[in-house]
Amino acid sequence: MAADETGERLPAATDGRVPTGVAGHAAARVFTDVAGHAAARVPTVVADRVDIVYRVHGAGSPAGRGAATAALGRILRRGSSPAARTVHAVRQVSFTAHRGEAIGLVGTNGSGKSTLLKAVAGLLPVERGRIYTDGRPALLGVNAALMNDLTGERNVRLGCLAMGMSPERIAERYQEIVDFSGINDKGDFITLPMRTYSSGMAARLRFSIGAAENHDVLLIDEALATGDRSFQRRSEARIRELRRHAGTVFLVSHNNKSIRDTCDRVLWLEHGELRADGPTDDVMAEYERFTGGGRR
Numbered sequence: 001m002a003a004d005e006t007g008e009r010l011p012a013a014t015d016g017r018v019p020t021g022v023a024g025h026a027a028a029r030v031f032t033d034v035a036g037h038a039a040a041r042v043p044t045v046v047a048d049r050v051d052i053v054y055r056v057h058g059a060g061s062p063a064g065r066g067a068a069t070a071a072l073g074r075i076l077r078r079g080s081s082p083a084a085r086t087v088h089a090v091r092q093v094s095f096t097a098h099r100g101e102a103i104g105l106v107g108t109n110g111s112g113k114s115t116l117l118k119a120v121a122g123l124l125p126v127e128r129g130r131i132y133t134d135g136r137p138a139l140l141g142v143n144a145a146l147m148n149d150l151t152g153e154r155n156v157r158l159g160c161l162a163m164g165m166s167p168e169r170i171a172e173r174y175q176e177i178v179d180f181s182g183i184n185d186k187g188d189f190i191t192l193p194m195r196t197y198s199s200g201m202a203a204r205l206r207f208s209i210g211a212a213e214n215h216d217v218l219l220i221d222e223a224l225a226t227g228d229r230s231f232q233r234r235s236e237a238r239i240r241e242l243r244r245h246a247g248t249v250f251l252v253s254h255n256n257k258s259i260r261d262t263c264d265r266v267l268w269l270e271h272g273e274l275r276a277d278g279p280t281d282d283v284m285a286e287y288e289r290f291t292g293g294g295r296r
């Protein structure tokens with residue numbers, strides 16, 4: 001049983017049941033046909049009463065000061081001014097994800113979706129509660145770290161190495177990744193530094209690198225919102241394929257249609273709290289009533 005800073009692996013000899021009492025702590029509305037079958041399936045991610053709190057240092061500097069002045073002020077005050085503002089981004093969130101599920105995360109701006117995804121990926125510590133994962137989670141975000149001064153090609157190779165692919169496997173898959181990204185559709189851009197890419201091109205490359213291999217738990221943050229319609233179609237097809245290979249997919253998106261087309265279950269977060277957890281149609285209908293918008 002391996003553990004890291006933020007999460008733990010599920011015990012290897014899992015019998016398909018979630019830890020006792022996890023579901024019972026969910027404050028959210030849990031729709032019965034998801035919860036009712038939970039015991040029969042293999043859990044891949046269990047969040048147990050998770051709280052995530054950001055600490056913002058240097059907040060509250062007098063208005064009108066420039067960034068450099070504010071930074072200097074922070075250095076001079078270091079040690080004498082411990083004040084840090086806190087942002088309680090995720091509150092008492094519990095859920096269990098299973099192998100083969102594609103789960104959408106919806107919620108209005110600032111509701112805690114990206115924060116929760118980063119914590120599941122092991123990139124953010126939890127304040128309270130626990131996140132257990134079975135398998136290695138991979139976060140495909142528009143903010144995933146690629147190096148702006150390196151070419152697209154170097155980033156593909158480094159990104160694949162970082163995901164644990166061997167140099168031979170990378171050589172095999174390289175062209176496929178570049179073709180999937182569509183980066184070279186309008187010229188030889190893959191040999192140019194990433195800083196010359198539009199934000200859509202960069203996001204497409206990030207998605208293509210992350211989606212190159214099957215993952216046990218794949219976390220996608222808004223990747224489908226970027227790129228043109230044909231790239232979105234390719235990514236949706238790839239997500240369906242990744243799902244077939246027994247992984248669990250989490251998708252954060254404001255595009256309700258992408259959520260409906262890709263996910264069979266939706267978690268709805270609001271003010272950091274889980275408002276609902278259930279089949280896509282049921283939760284999306286409630287969410288759309290809440291946001292006042294119809295289907296998109």
Ligand SMILES: Nc1ncnc2c1ncn2[C@@H]1O[C@H](COP(=O)(O)OP(=O)(O)OP(=O)(O)O)[C@@H](O)[C@H]1O
Binds near residue numbers: 114
């Ligand atoms: N690095 C950070 N430091 C401090 N607060 C943060 C940080 N990142 C996010 N927050 C705060 O945490 C809360 C949740 O933000 P988060 O980005 O998770 O929301 P979201 O649901 O993904 O939003 P959006 O739909 O706008 O992308 C917000 O109040 C946000 O201001």
